[in-house]
Amino acid sequence: MEKSANISVDWIKGLIRNFITTSPYNTMRNETEEPAWDDALVGFASGADPIWQQYKEYVGAFHWTPWEVFNQHRPEESAGSEELTVVSWVLPQREVVRKANRRTKKYPSEEWARIRVYGEEFNVALRRHVAKSLEKVGHAAIAPMLVSNWTIVSSERFSYASSWSERHTAHAAGLGTFGLCDGLITAKGKAMRVGSVVAKISIEPTPRPYADHRAYCLFFANGTCGKCIDRCPVRAITETGHDKMKCRQHLARSREYVKKTYKFEGYGCGLCQVGVPCEAGIPVKAAREALERGELPPTPPPLA
Ligand code: SF4
Ligand code: SF4
Secondary structure (H helix, E strand, C coil): CCCCCCCCHHHHHHHHHHHHHHCCCCCCCCCCCCCCCCCCEEEEEECCCCHHHHHHHHCCCCCCCHHHHHHHHCHHHCCCHHHCEEEEEEEECCHHHHHHHHCCCCCCCHHHHHHHHHHHHHHHHHHHHHHHHHHHCCCCEECHHHCCCCCEEEECCCEEEECCCHHHHHHHCCCEEECCCCCEEECCECCEEEEEEEECCCCCCCCCCCCCCCCCCHHHHHCCCCHHHHHCCCCCEECCEECHHHHHHHHHHHHHHHHHHHCCCCCCCCHHHCCCCCCCCCCCHHHHHHHHHCCCCCCCCCCC
16 A cells, blocks of 8 residues: 555546546447446545434444444554545436436336446446555545445345445435435436445545435425336335335346346336436425525434
């Protein structure tokens, strides 16, 4: 490891955007080798943010804090939680991919299924690249989704959940709030994938421009919309929320369809992420305009 260099917000954003532009992994692996991604939103959260403890209560005790996952895998660094920063990014789906999936009624479009597999392979490579690049300049870093003991556990509240949730991490890093369908609605919408790295670096946390963890969903903001309910081909979304098991079973069934129809090993769905008001932006006007003005709400209440 080289001598530690100072790491800035711009350095990390540049690292991620440069990888999107230059990495050979950024491909849909179709005939024209179109890129999977062309943009990223990046946010930062402190390892000492109280929200990580709230996740233990809300998601489950099994959900790691940044300190827990970092010190399990880099014990020689023995970092305090205040010495850690979580880097989180959102990769918004491109218009052409969203448009293709908007037309589908039961199973994913070929473009969407390609992103689910090859776009996520890029996301894995990006996690490795960010961690490795930080290590190179003297800062220990790990990608929680890639550590050997990351796991999915059964959860009374959520059917199942994992030891590190990329969506919850993005929420902590100021990048979005949850919708009725469980997806994270970001400034670039809900059709996206997320990734993160925990590093021993000091970066000013991104303010969370919301006082409520569902502030960007029309259903919770003013009781309207519910469009994702009708988009779901298996009724896995209702006014009471998202049935993760029904959703998972449909994803499993999609494998056969993708193989037979598009001739590659893939899967996916995401029908509830497109053809809805939160597809590519924040649909709640007041929240969107406040974000554009750079206004912040008062201290957010705990998750309920
Ligand atoms: S489609 Fe409507 S109800 Fe569903 S998550 Fe988006 S804003 Fe909320
Ligand atoms: S991903 Fe598909 S199955 Fe799952 S909730 Fe959305 S539309 Fe329904």
